[in-house]
Amino acid sequence: MLPELTAEEKSILDDVKTDLAEISKERSKLIPILQFIQSKINYLPQVAINLVADHLDISPSEVYGVATFYNQFRFNPPGRNPVKVCMGTACHVRGGDIILENFERKLEIKEGETTPDREFSVERVACVGCCALAPVAIMGETVHGHMQPSKVEGLVLRVRIEKEKQEREKQKNEPGK
Amino acid sequence: MNPANKVHTNSQYNALRQKAEKKRQAFLNEPVPKIHIGMATCGIAAGALDTKAAFEDALARHSVNARIHTVGCIGHCYAEPYVIIDHPDSGFPPIFYHEVTPGKAGMLTNLFLKEGDPRFEHVLGATVQNEMIPWIMDFPRFNLEKRVVMEKCGRIDPEDIDEYIAEDGYSTLADILQRSPEEIIKEIKDSGLRGRGGAGFSTGRKWELCANTSQNDKLLICNADEGDPGAYMDRTILESNPHQVLEGMIICAYAVGADKAIVYVRAEYPLAVKIITQAIQQAKELGLLGHHILGSSFDLDIDVFQGSGAFVCGEETALIRSIEGFRGMARHRPPYPVERGLWGKPTVINNVKTLATVVPVLSNGSAWYREIGTENSPGTAIFSVVGNVVHPGLVEIPMGVTLRTLIFDICGGIPGKKKFKAVQIGGPSGGCLPEELLDTPIDFDSLTETGAMMGSGGMVVMDEDTCTVDISRYFLDFTQKESCGKCTFCRIGTFHLLSILERITKGEGRDGDIEQLKQLSEDIKNGSLCGLGKTAPNPVLTSLRYFIDDYEAHIKEKRCPAMMCRPLIAYYIDLDKCARGCDACVGCCPVEAVFNTSNRKKGIDQILCVKCGECLVACPPEYDAVIKVSPPELAPILERPPEPVKKA
Numbered sequence A: 001m002l003p004e005l006t007a008e009e010k011s012i013l014d015d016v017k018t019d020l021a022e023i024s025k026e027r028s029k030l031i032p033i034l035q036f037i038q039s040k041i042n043y044l045p046q047v048a049i050n051l052v053a054d055h056l057d058i059s060p061s062e063v064y065g066v067a068t069f070y071n072q073f074r075f076n077p078p079g080r081n082p083v084k085v086c087m088g089t090a091c092h093v094r095g096g097d098i099i100l101e102n103f104e105r106k107l108e109i110k111e112g113e114t115t116p117d118r119e120f121s122v123e124r125v126a127c128v129g130c131c132a133l134a135p136v137a138i139m140g141e142t143v144h145g146h147m148q149p150s151k152v153e154g155l156v157l158r159v160r161i162e163k164e165k166q167e168r169e170k171q172k173n174e175p176g177k
Numbered sequence B: 001m002n003p004a005n006k007v008h009t010n011s012q013y014n015a016l017r018q019k020a021e022k023k024r025q026a027f028l029n030e031p032v033p034k035i036h037i038g039m040a041t042c043g044i045a046a047g048a049l050d051t052k053a054a055f056e057d058a059l060a061r062h063s064v065n066a067r068i069h070t071v072g073c074i075g076h077c078y079a080e081p082y083v084i085i086d087h088p089d090s091g092f093p094p095i096f097y098h099e100v101t102p103g104k105a106g107m108l109t110n111l112f113l114k115e116g117d118p119r120f121e122h123v124l125g126a127t128v129q130n131e132m133i134p135w136i137m138d139f140p141r142f143n144l145e146k147r148v149v150m151e152k153c154g155r156i157d158p159e160d161i162d163e164y165i166a167e168d169g170y171s172t173l174a175d176i177l178q179r180s181p182e183e184i185i186k187e188i189k190d191s192g193l194r195g196r197g198g199a200g201f202s203t204g205r206k207w208e209l210c211a212n213t214s215q216n217d218k219l220l221i222c223n224a225d226e227g228d229p230g231a232y233m234d235r236t237i238l239e240s241n242p243h244q245v246l247e248g249m250i251i252c253a254y255a256v257g258a259d260k261a262i263v264y265v266r267a268e269y270p271l272a273v274k275i276i277t278q279a280i281q282q283a284k285e286l287g288l289l290g291h292h293i294l295g296s297s298f299d300l301d302i303d304v305f306q307g308s309g310a311f312v313c314g315e316e317t318a319l320i321r322s323i324e325g326f327r328g329m330a331r332h333r334p335p336y337p338v339e340r341g342l343w344g345k346p347t348v349i350n351n352v353k354t355l356a357t358v359v360p361v362l363s364n365g366s367a368w369y370r371e372i373g374t375e376n377s378p379g380t381a382i383f384s385v386v387g388n389v390v391h392p393g394l395v396e397i398p399m400g401v402t403l404r405t406l407i408f409d410i411c412g413g414i415p416g417k418k419k420f421k422a423v424q425i426g427g428p429s430g431g432c433l434p435e436e437l438l439d440t441p442i443d444f445d446s447l448t449e450t451g452a453m454m455g456s457g458g459m460v461v462m463d464e465d466t467c468t469v470d471i472s473r474y475f476l477d478f479t480q481k482e483s484c485g486k487c488t489f490c491r492i493g494t495f496h497l498l499s500i501l502e503r504i505t506k507g508e509g510r511d512g513d514i515e516q517l518k519q520l521s522e523d524i525k526n527g528s529l530c531g532l533g534k535t536a537p538n539p540v541l542t543s544l545r546y547f548i549d550d551y552e553a554h555i556k557e558k559r560c561p562a563m564m565c566r567p568l569i570a571y572y573i574d575l576d577k578c579a580r581g582c583d584a585c586v587g588c589c590p591v592e593a594v595f596n597t598s599n600r601k602k603g604i605d606q607i608l609c610v611k612c613g614e615c616l617v618a619c620p621p622e623y624d625a626v627i628k629v630s631p632p633e634l635a636p637i638l639e640r641p642p643e644p645v646k647k648a
């Protein structure tokens, strides 16, 4: 089941609709448009596929067919802390799959999925270009080199603790309560 | 097309050059230390941003006046993040420091920049010859390389076009605009330059074919799709010296008569996309792109198209389909793209490295280029050497150097006293070569003869702990997912190859599997349209050819000799060695499979164990009690004692 669009996502998609009007209706614009939408809301919800189909005057299944062909496009929202585990050759040789498994086990999701609270998502990526640090995982923007299964737990825990702390702060700072 | 207006191109170029040189002189003459930091993706991944911030912070804190100069990548990944500190007042030559963490950055600012002590223990070498500090060119990792394409990578700031121009950049363009396109194509043909995208087709010939078509509307595409999951030289070049690629593109477009060009770069390379886009903008502003380039009658526009991450889109016909807005499926050739390419127009497609090579070839002449490398493969090759080597990274070597020299002399050999087992060359299309073939010279033809190929330039070195069956399975898993699905043999054949390999690595191999792997591989090669299918079985075929023992041990004895295939191994704890009361392995186990035996030693619950090997690493070396075995039956079974009842 795909999650419902949030109000924020809906308003972004409304903006996208306006932006689309500026883009020509050539077929060769299909992939750039999909990339543009994904850069705005991080994935391609069904509504967006329909928007693009309307704009280029092709069927939604045609758009979907192209989008699913390419690894870049995703169809469910990534977590606030997207985890990317490198499955490049050097990382594979040094046990990248073990790292991926540990994330999957710890977060109780499979690669390509997002946790129900939308906090984490896990995906595999090809060489991120720091093979000398293999195995590598990226969380958010930060690259973590020389990963070990035991480091996985620490990383996840750190994010969760940080979040709890923020929530407590927020409650404290909310006046009148 | 007319050879362009002579006077103009030179005078316009000279004006740009003078301005750029003045700027550089001002930078060099400023009497403060310079800190050069490598900031390509690899450097950033290793923490270069933090290092830079730490320098900025420390400079302010210690009130030291110095300039931070961000550069691209020099390819020495083992040393990232690296910095070069040029501090003339200290009396020392410019010094190359490796693995500069934020802590080291603070320390170097204080002790070296402020107090003049270069901290010898952190020095990798000096960048010029001198009496005090070993010169980096005395190290084989530096002096056995031959930098033709990557000469400026890691020396200049890729985000500043003036730095490229001050280093002679775009002067070749200014020159060739005064020569006829035919002359340029002849020079490239004479140089013997072969495409660096994998297949090694003659670049001059390709250009000639395109130039000779009667159609007027022609296009040029720079292929920076780089889909090999373990290679990153094209990205490094784009991020470290984008203008050399652009200069090569403009020259190519002029030679073949194209007025529109596209850089096809994968979206997974955001920094490369940003840098090349910015470079195009800068070149346009200086009149090096756009209308009447350098005052000549030649026009060219370059756009960036972001590839969306499909390996097959590196293949030229699939790449074209994807720009046109369709699924990237390969088509039959001929017609080749030089006849019918993007939107049906004649299109030259060249790799990033090929286009970047064009510049030094034309500035130094074809005879100079032919002196480098071998008769049939002139020039240099760039490899990303990764895996089990001491000094991984990008290496540019003259063609003809042997694999042994590259792996053992330049990259420092295998770490940790392990033995060399195999080297995988050319990524998913390449092959696994054994020790006996280490004396093979690196060039297009010799590598193809061994069953591997130059391919993308990815090179993975593997030590004795690597299983060649598993590596084949890894690459097949990749190509199987990346097959575009057009050809039945590629789509279904790779699936079957993969499932057989999966079975073997799980210990479910059967008699006849080897024969079937061979047969299927041949069928896939013969039955596929594009290079993906034609080369996908290479990893399997080469490992079958050179490492048949590995396959047989898996199939017949259900054993993985390298102890890498997890279903075929087990870990156990040697009770004679285990120290009573030590809990190192308990804390690190991600699945709580380690338990206490009745006498407070440890045991492993084989059912829970996921075989991550963490306990083996955690067990203190003085005990060394965790033992890995294959087949798994060799591990003695230890019953988990019932949980002790907690006292209230």
Ligand SMILES: Cc1cc2nc3c(=O)[nH]c(=O)nc-3n(C[C@H](O)[C@H](O)[C@H](O)COP(=O)(O)O)c2cc1C
Binding pocket: B194, B195, B196, B197, B198, B199, B200, B201, B203, B223, B224, B225, B226, B227, B228, B311, B312, B313, B314, B315, B316, B317, B349, B350, B351, B352, B354, B355, B456, B530, B531, B532
């Ligand atoms: C499956 C497959 C993947 C390819 N990937 C790339 C690539 O990532 N980069 C590249 O330059 N060429 C790649 N090629 C080769 C291109 O089809 C083409 O030959 C090349 O870009 C031509 O440039 P060159 O003459 O400069 O080598 C690939 C070919 C195949 C069959």
Ligand code: FES
Binding pocket: A086, A087, A088, A089, A090, A091, A092, A126, A127, A128, A129, A130, A131, A132, A134, A135, A136, B229, B230
């Ligand atoms: S293979 Fe993981 S960073 Fe290169």
